Amino acid sequence: MYEFDWSSIPGALPFLWAGMLLTLQITGVAIFFGIVLGTVIALFRLSKNRFLSGLAALYVTGFRSVPLVMVLLWFYLLVPQLITGLFGHFDLDIRLLSAFVAFALFEASYYAEIIRAGIQSVSRGQASAGLALGMTGGQAMRLIVLPQAFRRMIPLLLTQAIILFQDTSLVYVIGLSEFFGVAYNTGNRDGTLVELLLFAGAIYFIISFGVSLLVRVIQTKFAL
Amino acid sequence: MVIQAAGLDWSIFLKPAFDGSGTYLRFLFVGLEWTLLLSISAWVLAFVVGSIVGVLRTLPGKFLPMVGAVYVEIFRNVPLLVQLFLWYFVFPEIIPGLGTWFKQSVTPLLQQLIAGVLCLGFFTAARVAEQVRSGINSLGRGQRAAGLALGFNLYGVYRLVLLPVAYRIIVPTLTSEFLNTIKNSAVASTIGLAELSRQSQQLGEFTAHWYEAFIAVTLLYGVINIGVMIASRALESAIQMPGFVGGRQ
Numbered sequence: 001m002y003e004f005d006w007s008s009i010p011g012a013l014p015f016l017w018a019g020m021l022l023t024l025q026i027t028g029v030a031i032f033f034g035i036v037l038g039t040v041i042a043l044f045r046l047s048k049n050r051f052l053s054g055l056a057a058l059y060v061t062g063f064r065s066v067p068l069v070m071v072l073l074w075f076y077l078l079v080p081q082l083i084t085g086l087f088g089h090f091d092l093d094i095r096l097l098s099a100f101v102a103f104a105l106f107e108a109s110y111y112a113e114i115i116r117a118g119i120q121s122v123s124r125g126q127a128s129a130g131l132a133l134g135m136t137g138g139q140a141m142r143l144i145v146l147p148q149a150f151r152r153m154i155p156l157l158l159t160q161a162i163i164l165f166q167d168t169s170l171v172y173v174i175g176l177s178e179f180f181g182v183a184y185n186t187g188n189r190d191g192t193l194v195e196l197l198l199f200a201g202a203i204y205f206i207i208s209f210g211v212s213l214l215v216r217v218i219q220t221k222f223a224l
Numbered sequence: 225m226v227i228q229a230a231g232l233d234w235s236i237f238l239k240p241a242f243d244g245s246g247t248y249l250r251f252l253f254v255g256l257e258w259t260l261l262l263s264i265s266a267w268v269l270a271f272v273v274g275s276i277v278g279v280l281r282t283l284p285g286k287f288l289p290m291v292g293a294v295y296v297e298i299f300r301n302v303p304l305l306v307q308l309f310l311w312y313f314v315f316p317e318i319i320p321g322l323g324t325w326f327k328q329s330v331t332p333l334l335q336q337l338i339a340g341v342l343c344l345g346f347f348t349a350a351r352v353a354e355q356v357r358s359g360i361n362s363l364g365r366g367q368r369a370a371g372l373a374l375g376f377n378l379y380g381v382y383r384l385v386l387l388p389v390a391y392r393i394i395v396p397t398l399t400s401e402f403l404n405t406i407k408n409s410a411v412a413s414t415i416g417l418a419e420l421s422r423q424s425q426q427l428g429e430f431t432a433h434w435y436e437a438f439i440a441v442t443l444l445y446g447v448i449n450i451g452v453m454i455a456s457r458a459l460e461s462a463i464q465m466p467g468f469v470g471g472r473q
Contacts, residue, residue: 001320002317002318002320062446065407066442067407067409067410067411067445068407069410069411069413069421070410070424070441070445073424073425074438077434077438162301166302167303169303169305170303170305172305172414173414180306193313194317194318197306197309197313197314201302204301204303205301208300208302209301
């Protein structure tokens with residue numbers, strides 16, 4: 001039988017906590033910019049302007065046909081070059097910045113599809129009523145359609161956030177030490193990889209499962 | 225020269241690869257083969273396991289549906305990368321007998337492939353299960369009741385009445401799940417499996433032609449996507465039924 005040795009976990013807790021904060025930071029940034037940019041892309045995609053809708057479709061299909069691992073590697077290649085090109089030098093953590101940019105742009109393509117479906121689920125009559133009240137198209141979208149659409153989308157947006165939270169572990173490929181990276185490195189260093197990986201898996205499970213239970217409560221309580 | 229447009233040197237793909245296996249173009253195609261081998265094997269596993277788990281969740285009684293639900297929650301709430309490392313680093317250590325055999329008697333390359341297929345297969349199975357379940361549930365209780373009334377046992381109802389229709393309904397979502405499997409297979413690069421994204425990183429490291437490597441691989445993923453999409457449309461129209469969504473009226 002395998003002898004488990006959990007002794008390296010208590011000492012590593014502060015580092016694991018710092019890693020978790022980084023994980024949450026990446027998740028938060030990606031959710032915020034993903035939803036903002038995703039809304040813009042969704043509106044482009046629904047626009048009558050062929051050029052804008054084509055551009056948005058290209059963005060969404062492009063990002064959705066490439067593995068996240070490749071997207072992370074791409075931005076880890078591009079971001080440093082762009083920044084040195086723009087500012088000549090940089091004193092930011094380039095891995096972190098690359099991860100922020102990659103996740104924000106990547107998630108935007110997923111959020112855009114959720115938001116587009118949400119907007120389309122609001123009946124046409126709502127927008128027409130707004131226009132009949134003398135609102136401009138933009139006002140009707142902003143004040144009438146989007147609030148209803150977002151309320152309907154909350155469960156899907158949160159589910160996507162859980163997926164995103166789990167996907168942040170992939171920054172491992174660009175050598176960034178968030179929660180998973182810290183767990184892996186600690187396990188490797190102390191020869192307790194088995195215990196650290198099991199521990200990391202358990203923590204991810206508890207958080208993701210907890211939030212998904214919350215989503216179910218929201219779904220029943222806030223349903224329109 | 226055309227070949228060096230925009231500062232990129234595409235002739236790199238005609239040069240011999242560092243590992244002596246042929247040109248770098250050949251090197252990339254080896255990656256493509258591994259990506260397809262891994263994704264298709266994992267998909268077969270995911271389809272079988274996912275169908276079983278999905279059916280479990282729709283069976284009468286309490287225990288079996290709960291087993292299905294527990295499976296789905298576990299595999300959906302742990303990141304793919306963590307699951308891969310569990311299959312590759314942890315399970316061979318802690319499973320007595322079989323684990324030791326795996327570490328000592330299986331070649332490293334085969335170890336990577338087996339861990340990758342099991343990880344990706346069981347991970348995707350949780351998603352397939354949810355789709356099989358929603359496909360079966362979308363049929364309504366009448367189908368099941370009619371089957372039972374005709375004298376089929378539960379196995380017969382599933383095999384001859386519910387599943388043939390449910391599978392047809394979920395072909396589009398299964399297609400997108402297969403596309404996800406192909407994309408997720410890139411995670412296997414972290415345990416050293418020489419699939420596409422790993423090969424692009426190696427190519428970049430050994431030749432410093434990062435852009436050429438990444439562009440080529442990104443385009444290859446795009447081509448795979450389009451290919452699967454076309455195949456799935458053909459499949460959909462081949463198996464469609466009159467009266468159902470997408471079918472003839």
